[in-house]
Amino acid sequence: xxxxxxxxxxxxxxxxxxxxxxxxxxxxxxxxxxxxxxxxxxxxxxxxxxxxxxxxxxxxxxxxxxxxxxxxxxxxxxxxxxxxxxxxxxxxxxxxxxxxxxxxxxxxxxxxxxxxxxxxxxxxxxxxxxxxxxxxxxxxxxxxxxxxxxxxxxxxxxxxxxxxxxxxxxxxxxxxxxxxxxxxxxxxxxxxxxxxxxxxxxxxxxxxxxxxxxxxxxxxxxxxxxxxx
Amino acid sequence: xxxxxxxxxxxxxxxxxxxxxxxxxxxxxxxxxxxxxxxxxxxxxxxxxxxxxxxxxxxxxxxxxxxxxxxxxxxxxxxxxxxxxxxxxxxxxxxxxxxxxxxxxxxxxxxxxxxxxxxxxxxxxxxxxxxxxxxxxxxxxxxxxxxxxxxxxxxxxxxxxxxxxxxxxxxxxxxxxxxxxxxxxxxxxxxxxxxxxxxxxxxxxxxxxxxxxxxxxxxxxxxxxxxxxxxxxxxxxxxxxxxxxxxxxxxxxxxxxxxxxxxxxxxxxxxxxxxxxxxxxxxxxxxxxxxxxxxxxxxxxxxxxxxxxxxxxxxxxxxxxxxxxxxxxxxxxxxxxxxxxxxxxxxxxxxxxxxxxxxxxxxxxxxxxxxxxxxxxxxxxxxxxxxxxxxxxxxxxxxxxxxxxxxxxxxxxxxxxxxxxxxxxxxxxxxxxxxxxxxxxxxxxxxxxxxxxxxxxxxxxxxxxxxxxxxxxxxxxxxxxxxxxxxxxxxxxxxxxxxxxxxxxxxxxxxxxxxxxxxxxxxxxxxxxxxxxxxxxxxxxxx
Numbered sequence: 001x002x003x004x005x006x007x008x009x010x011x012x013x014x015x016x017x018x019x020x021x022x023x024x025x026x027x028x029x030x031x032x033x034x035x036x037x038x039x040x041x042x043x044x045x046x047x048x049x050x051x052x053x054x055x056x057x058x059x060x061x062x063x064x065x066x067x068x069x070x071x072x073x074x075x076x077x078x079x080x081x082x083x084x085x086x087x088x089x090x091x092x093x094x095x096x097x098x099x100x101x102x103x104x105x106x107x108x109x110x111x112x113x114x115x116x117x118x119x120x121x122x123x124x125x126x127x128x129x130x131x132x133x134x135x136x137x138x139x140x141x142x143x144x145x146x147x148x149x150x151x152x153x154x155x156x157x158x159x160x161x162x163x164x165x166x167x168x169x170x171x172x173x174x175x176x177x178x179x180x181x182x183x184x185x186x187x188x189x190x191x192x193x194x195x196x197x198x199x200x201x202x203x204x205x206x207x208x209x210x211x212x213x214x215x216x217x218x219x220x221x222x223x224x225x226x227x228x229x
Numbered sequence: 230x231x232x233x234x235x236x237x238x239x240x241x242x243x244x245x246x247x248x249x250x251x252x253x254x255x256x257x258x259x260x261x262x263x264x265x266x267x268x269x270x271x272x273x274x275x276x277x278x279x280x281x282x283x284x285x286x287x288x289x290x291x292x293x294x295x296x297x298x299x300x301x302x303x304x305x306x307x308x309x310x311x312x313x314x315x316x317x318x319x320x321x322x323x324x325x326x327x328x329x330x331x332x333x334x335x336x337x338x339x340x341x342x343x344x345x346x347x348x349x350x351x352x353x354x355x356x357x358x359x360x361x362x363x364x365x366x367x368x369x370x371x372x373x374x375x376x377x378x379x380x381x382x383x384x385x386x387x388x389x390x391x392x393x394x395x396x397x398x399x400x401x402x403x404x405x406x407x408x409x410x411x412x413x414x415x416x417x418x419x420x421x422x423x424x425x426x427x428x429x430x431x432x433x434x435x436x437x438x439x440x441x442x443x444x445x446x447x448x449x450x451x452x453x454x455x456x457x458x459x460x461x462x463x464x465x466x467x468x469x470x471x472x473x474x475x476x477x478x479x480x481x482x483x484x485x486x487x488x489x490x491x492x493x494x495x496x497x498x499x500x501x502x503x504x505x506x507x508x509x510x511x512x513x514x515x516x517x518x519x520x521x522x523x524x525x526x527x528x529x530x531x532x533x534x535x536x537x538x539x540x541x542x543x544x545x546x547x548x549x550x551x552x553x554x555x556x557x558x559x560x561x562x563x564x565x566x567x568x569x570x571x572x573x574x575x576x577x578x579x580x581x582x583x584x585x586x587x588x589x590x591x592x593x594x595x596x597x598x599x600x601x602x603x604x605x606x607x608x609x610x611x612x613x614x615x616x617x618x619x620x621x622x623x624x625x626x627x628x629x630x631x632x633x634x635x636x637x638x639x640x641x642x643x644x645x646x647x648x649x650x651x652x653x654x655x656x657x658x659x660x661x662x663x664x665x666x667x668x669x670x671x672x673x674x675x676x677x678x679x680x681x682x683x684x685x686x687x688x689x690x691x692x693x694x695x696x697x698x699x700x701x702x703x704x705x706x707x708x709x710x711x712x713x714x715x716x717x718x719x720x721x722x723x724x725x726x727x728x729x730x731x732x733x734x735x736x737x738x739x740x741x742x743x744x745x746x747x748x749x750x751x752x753x754x755x756x757x758x759x760x761x762x763x764x765x766x767x768x769x770x771x772x
Contacts, residue, residue, distance in 0.1 A: 080336070086353030088336040090364055091383060094355070098362025098385055149335045 120218030129175035143187035161214035174198030249493035260482035280448030298384035393417035428457035504560035519738035533589035577741035619648035678712025
């Protein structure tokens with residue numbers, strides 16, 4: 001569970017939801033081809049990265065925050081039995097594929113978790129933490145599935161490119177993550193399922209030297225973890 | 230000479246027979262091989278047809294189920310209402326392979342229909358999640374309900390469980406064991422199909438698995454889903470299916486082989502037969518005329534010759550009439566040979582005959598020549614073309630051939646009217662009814678060699694010859710003695726008043742050029758020391 005962040009951070013690229021029919025079946029096990037623009041993307045995190053802020057419950061350590069969140073959820077009693085997790089997440093994933101087909105949203109299955117990457121440029125204007133109206137439809141569809149599959153917690157993290165001040169970027173990423181979170185809660189998702197994290201420019205997925213690379217790094221990541229007993 | 234011929238024929242016959250048998254064996258082998266490969270091919274086609282049918286069936290089923298799920302998701306009915314359940318129920322009944330249809334919310338089955346309604350199938354790991362959002366779980370222990378692993382598909386909030394055994398219809402599979410793989414995953418096998426090899430381990434097409442005594446066939450289809458079908462059948466079953474065909478075909482092969490041997494042997498006999506060779510020889514002009522001079526005994530003067538057929542074989546071997554005339558008779562070649570001799574004579578001696586009108590060349594006629602309608606005309610044409618008078622050609626007819634019929638009598642009369650003289654040949658060897666000689670119009674009587682041989686011995690024939698000579702004289706026939714080999718015989722014959730003779734004493738049969746030389750030498754006076762009259766008288770007295 002604690003490795004989740006690294007995993008999310010490593011999500012590479014937007015998986016496009018080609019509107020493929022069953023007529024062209026694609027084996028699920030087929031490995032996702034990872035094509036980094038530059039090899040630096042997989043380099044270890046710099047040690048001197050700015051401290052990201054966990055906005056929920058405001059602890060100064062995000063792992064502690066997540067652990068606390070998990071404890072809270074457990075107390076609430078919502079959980080899946082261990083043998084149901086696989087079925088639950090499989091059908092969950094399939095439901096996303098069925099209902100959320102959009103070039104601006106990528107999805108990756110990681111074990112029992114589902115990771116989604118939403119393009120930052122598509123969601124927000126430059127330097128803004130206000131969701132563009134164009135992205136509302138996609139987020140609504142995601143919220144619909146999240147409402148259907150309730151036995152997960154939702155970790156929303158914001159990321160920026162390296163343009164501008166790091167502190168500013170840190171704040172911007174937090175505000176953007178919160179904006180998505182607010183959209184979901186307004187759509188009826190229980191607020192206690194959601195954790196918001198801001199990473200600023202600390203976890204680029206590709207090199208920031210190109211415009212395309214910077215665009216890829218501006219993103220919102222949503223990680224769905226099943227809540228097991 | 231003839232034994233050499235026979236040896237050669239036997240050798241050829243053995244060689245050809247061997248060839249015939251080898252040919253038959255090859256033919257038989259070829260037919261067997263053809264049938265075997267044909268059987269394999271037919272079987273491959275059968276199994277390929279089965280595979281196609283199964284594949285199509287499977288594909289239709291999957292597409293069908295997918296479409297059904299899509300329809301269910303679009304239903305505007307209140308979920309789990311009677312109407313909703315009714316729709317699902319009808320769908321389940323319509324398709325025999327559907328075991329259940331469920332309506333789900335996330336991982337909770339809210340309602341459903343079918344035989345396994347109470348069972349919530351929640352396999353832990355999906356085998357396929359397609360880009361459309363369709364999830365599929367292949368049959369496994371996790372999808373097993375009452376001993377039957379089911380194929381499960383879910384799309385949206387509905388799922389359908391399928392009994393994959395229904396895909397392998399017994400009617401299609403017939404008596405084989407078969408397995409069905411979709412996208413490389415095992416979908417279904419027939420009841421006893423636990424030992425069906427997986428498609429990865431089997432080459433495409435038909436394989437004879439001698440180790441397990443079975444035929445394994447694999448076919449792959451890739452229309453919508455990659456589908457593999459592996460069918461297994463014991464070799465015994467394969468044999469029992471094809472044995473009648475193979476047996477029938479083997480029988481046919483045997484008949485064909487026998488026919489082949491028969492044809493080859495017949496052909497070889499025909500090819501190897503002397504009669505065929507003789508026919509060719511006649512056509513190619515290898516039957517030539519040799520001429521044995523006929524001598525006036527008292528003077529030694531050559532008055533003519535008997536044309537004798539000689540067959541020069543390809544290797545230069547000369548075959549006499551004693552061998553080939555019976556053959557020619559069998560083969561019906563006699564008229565051709567006679568005409569060939571006529572032609573040869575006219576070619577060889579035409580000029581000589583024109584210069585010496587009194588020279589007579591004897592041509593032997595066979596019974597067939599007398600009965601042939603065309604022979605007489607052909608003879609006439611040949612003579613006319615060569616400008617030789619018919620009087621130059623004397624026709625010899627054997628006593629045996631001279632059947633006492635009106636027809637032969639008419640033919641002989643006809644020949645005589647045209648100017649030919651007629652000689653009766655081999656006189657005394659036939660049935661010797663001397664009386665009938667009177668009824669025929671003849672010019673010459675030839676005394677057979679057997680009588681001449683007897684001259685000076687105590688044989689019965691020795692007495693007969695006298696009577697023959699007397700009779701010929703009384704009928705006013707010229708007499709020619711054949712086969713004179715000694716002076717003694719000649720003297721005796723002269724003494725008896727025989728005028729003409731032929732034999733080795735004077736000359737053996739000669740090729741035309743030599744005969745011409747001989748004739749010129751003996752044209753007028755004898756080159757041979759002939760006994761004079763006085764001597765003859767003396768001899769007579771001595772006797």
